[in-house]
Amino acid sequence: MGEPTAAQSAQEFEKVLAQSSTQVASFDTHDKTAVQKIQHFLHSTPAAIPFIVLIAAIVIFGLAIGSRFFSSYTLTLILQQIAIVGILGAAQTLVILTAGIDLSIGVIMVFSAVIMGNFAVTYGLPAPIAILAGFGVGGACGFINGFLVSRLKLPPFIVTLGTWYVIMSTNFIFSANATIREADVTAVTSMLHVFGISFKVGSAVFTLGVVMMVLLVLGLLYALNHTAWGRHLYAVGDDPEAAKLSGIRVDRVLLGAYTLAGLIASLAAWVSIGRNGSISPSAAVTDYNLQAITAAVIGGISLFGGRGSILGTLIGAMIVGVVSMGLNMLGADPQWKVFLTGVLIITAVAVDQWIRKVAG
Amino acid sequence: MASEPILTARGLVKRYGRVTALDNADFDLYPGEILAVIGDNGAGKSTLIKAISGAVAPDEGEIRLEGETVNFRSPIEARRAGIETVYQNLALSPALSIADNMFLGREIRKPGVLGSVFRKLDRSAMEKFARNKLSELGLMTIQNINQAVETLSGGQRQGVAVARAAAFGSKVIILDEPTAALGVKESRKVLELILDVRSRGLPIVLISHNMPHVFEVSDRIHVHRLGRRLCVINPKEHTMSDAVAFMTGAKEPPREALAA
Numbered sequence: 197m198g199e200p201t202a203a204q205s206a207q208e209f210e211k212v213l214a215q216s217s218t219q220v221a222s223f224d225t226h227d228k229t230a231v232q233k234i235q236h237f238l239h240s241t242p243a244a245i246p247f248i249v250l251i252a253a254i255v256i257f258g259l260a261i262g263s264r265f266f267s268s269y270t271l272t273l274i275l276q277q278i279a280i281v282g283i284l285g286a287a288q289t290l291v292i293l294t295a296g297i298d299l300s301i302g303v304i305m306v307f308s309a310v311i312m313g314n315f316a317v318t319y320g321l322p323a324p325i326a327i328l329a330g331f332g333v334g335g336a337c338g339f340i341n342g343f344l345v346s347r348l349k350l351p352p353f354i355v356t357l358g359t360w361y362v363i364m365s366t367n368f369i370f371s372a373n374a375t376i377r378e379a380d381v382t383a384v385t386s387m388l389h390v391f392g393i394s395f396k397v398g399s400a401v402f403t404l405g406v407v408m409m410v411l412l413v414l415g416l417l418y419a420l421n422h423t424a425w426g427r428h429l430y431a432v433g434d435d436p437e438a439a440k441l442s443g444i445r446v447d448r449v450l451l452g453a454y455t456l457a458g459l460i461a462s463l464a465a466w467v468s469i470g471r472n473g474s475i476s477p478s479a480a481v482t483d484y485n486l487q488a489i490t491a492a493v494i495g496g497i498s499l500f501g502g503r504g505s506i507l508g509t510l511i512g513a514m515i516v517g518v519v520s521m522g523l524n525m526l527g528a529d530p531q532w533k534v535f536l537t538g539v540l541i542i543t544a545v546a547v548d549q550w551i552r553k554v555a556g
Numbered sequence: 557m558a559s560e561p562i563l564t565a566r567g568l569v570k571r572y573g574r575v576t577a578l579d580n581a582d583f584d585l586y587p588g589e590i591l592a593v594i595g596d597n598g599a600g601k602s603t604l605i606k607a608i609s610g611a612v613a614p615d616e617g618e619i620r621l622e623g624e625t626v627n628f629r630s631p632i633e634a635r636r637a638g639i640e641t642v643y644q645n646l647a648l649s650p651a652l653s654i655a656d657n658m659f660l661g662r663e664i665r666k667p668g669v670l671g672s673v674f675r676k677l678d679r680s681a682m683e684k685f686a687r688n689k690l691s692e693l694g695l696m697t698i699q700n701i702n703q704a705v706e707t708l709s710g711g712q713r714q715g716v717a718v719a720r721a722a723a724f725g726s727k728v729i730i731l732d733e734p735t736a737a738l739g740v741k742e743s744r745k746v747l748e749l750i751l752d753v754r755s756r757g758l759p760i761v762l763i764s765h766n767m768p769h770v771f772e773v774s775d776r777i778h779v780h781r782l783g784r785r786l787c788v789i790n791p792k793e794h795t796m797s798d799a800v801a802f803m804t805g806a807k808e809p810p811r812e813a814l815a816a
Contacts, residue, residue, distance in 0.1 A: 443661030
C-alpha cells in the first residue's frame with residue numbers, strides 16, 4: 197500500500213486548484229444584506245416573529261382602546277381565555293413537529309372531560325380515579341392514533357380524521373349527550389374544578405389553569421431542546437429517513453408523540469372543567485382541534501415538521517386571544533376575529549416558507 | 557495482503573420479488589485498506605452495501621466481522637458493531653446543528669441527577685467532541701458548531717457526515733458515492749478526508765462511479781457485475797478502461813483477478 201498524498205495523486209485537471217482561493221469552506225457571515233440577516237435571525241430564532249406580532253397587536257389595541265385594554269386585569273383575562281387552547285396547542289405542536297397533524301385532539305379532550313365527569317358524578321367513583329380514567333382514555337386515544345401512524349404507516353391526516361369521527365360519536369353514545377351541571381360536580385368533588393381556582397397579583401388575576409399552561413409549555417420547551425427525546429422528535433419531523441439511518445427508532449418516537457398529545461389533551465380536559473364548571477359532551481362540535489392547529493401555525497410551527505419552538509405556540513394562542521379580546525372591546529362584529537385569524541394563518545405559513553429558503 | 561480480512565461476506569443472496577439483486581456475492585475487506593466497489597447501475601452494489609451495513613437482511617449467505625458471524629437486523633446494530641456508513645443522502649437532519657447531528661441517536665447526557673432524572677443533554681461535551689473531530693479532519697473552517705446543517709455547503713455536509721463516521725466507526729467505514737454531488741474542489745477535500753481516515757488505520761469501503769477518484773485513492777477495486785463479485789483488481793495494474801470493460805462485460809477479467 198502506497199501512501200499517496202493528495203498533492204501527488206491529484207488529477208491533472210485539478211493542478212490549478214493550488215492557485216485557487218483557499219477559502220473554499222469558510223462562511224461569509226459579513227457580506228449579508230439586512231434582509232438576509234433578518235432571515236437568518238428568524239431562522240435561528242423561530243419564536244421571534246410571533247413574539248413581534250404579539251407585541252404589535254397589544255400595542256395597536258392598547259392605543260385604540262386605551263387603558264381599559266392595557267390593564268393587567270384585561271391582559272390576564274386573555275390568558276385565562278386561552279389556557280385550554282394553549283394546552284391543546286402544545287399537544288398539537290408535538291405532533292406537528294413530527295410532520296404529522298392531529299385532527300382528533302379536540303374531541304379527545306371533550307371525551308376525556310366527559311369520562312372524568314361521568315366517573316365522578318354518575319358512577320360516584322373517587323375524583324382521583326375519575327381523573328386517572330380521563331387520562332387513561334386520552335392516552336389510549338393518542339396511542340391508537342400513534343399506532344396507526346407509526347406501525348400501519350397510514351397518513352396522519354387520514355388517521356386522525358377517522359379517529360375524530362370515531363371518538364366524537366363514542367363521546368355522544370357513551371354520554372347520551374347529557375350535560376353534567378356544575379352544581380352536580382361541586383356536590384361530589386372540588387378536585388375536578390381545581391384549575392378554575394384563581395388568585396390575584398395586584399389587579400392581575402391568574403387561574404391555576406393558566407399556571408398549568410405556562411408550566412407545561414416550559415416543561416416541553418426544556419424536553420424538546422435539552423433532551424435526546426426532543427432532538428429525536430425534531431429529527432423525525434425534519435427527515436424521517438435520515439433519522440432512521442442515524443439510529444433513531446422513528447416508529448417509537450411517533451407513537452410517543454401521539455400518545456403524549458392524547459395525555460396532554462386530557463390535561464386540557466381537566467383544565468376545561470375548571471374553566472367551564474359544567475361538562476358538556478356537545479362541546480365536541482367546537483373546532484378545538486382547528487384552534488390548536490391555528491395557535492401552532494401562527495406561532496411559527498412548520499406544518500412540514502421539524503421546525504419551530506413550542507414557545508411560539510403559546511404566543512400564537514396569545515395572539516388569537518389578544519385579537520379576539522381587542523375586537524370584542526372595540527365592539528366589532530365577532531366575525532372580524534375569524535377573518536383576522538385566517539389572514540394570520542396564511543401570513544404565518546408564507547413567512548415560514550420564506551424562512552425555510554435561508555441560505556448560507 | 558497477508559493479514560486476515562476484517563470483514564467478509566460469502567454467498568450473499570437477496571431477492572426482491574422476481575429480481576435477484578445479489579446472486580451469491582462474495583466480499584472481502586482487509587485491515588487498513590481502501591476498497592473501492594464499482595459496478596454498473598443495477599449490478600447490486602447498493603444492495604451489497606446495504607447488506608453489510610445492516611440496512612437490508614440478506615436471504616442467504618454469511619457475513620463475518622473479524623471472524624465472527626454477524627446478523628445485522630438494522631443499521632443501528634451494524635453501528636454498534638463498529639461499522640459506520642455514510643449514505644449517499646448523508647442521513648443528516650437539516651434543521652439540527654452540526655453537533656446535534658454528530659450525536660444523533662447517541663447523545664451524551666449530563667452527569668448526575670441532571671442527566672439521570674432530567675435527561676439533560678451535555679451540550680458542551682458534545683460540542684467539544686464535535687469541534688475536536690472536525691478540526692482533526694481539517695474541517696474547522698466551519699466556525700459555528702451550532703449552526704444548522706442546512707446552512708452548510710454540500711462539501712461541508714459531506715465533511716460532517718464523514719467526520720461523524722470517522723469519530724464513531726471503530727472497525728469499518730462505508731462511504732456511498734461521497735463525491736457524486738460535489739464540485740471539483742469539494743471532491744478533493746473529501747478525497748483528502750478519506751485518505752486521512754485511512755491513515756488512522758480504519759479500513760474504508762468506497763462506492764463510486766467516478767473512475768478517476770476510485771483509481772486515485774483505492775488500494776483494491778471490487779468489480780460488481782450481475783449481482784456478484786466479478787473480480788478484484790489492483791488499480792496500479794489495470795487502467796480505467798479495463799475496469800469499465802470488466803464492469804460492463806465488454807472484456808473478460810484476467811484469471812488471477814477472478815480467483816481473488
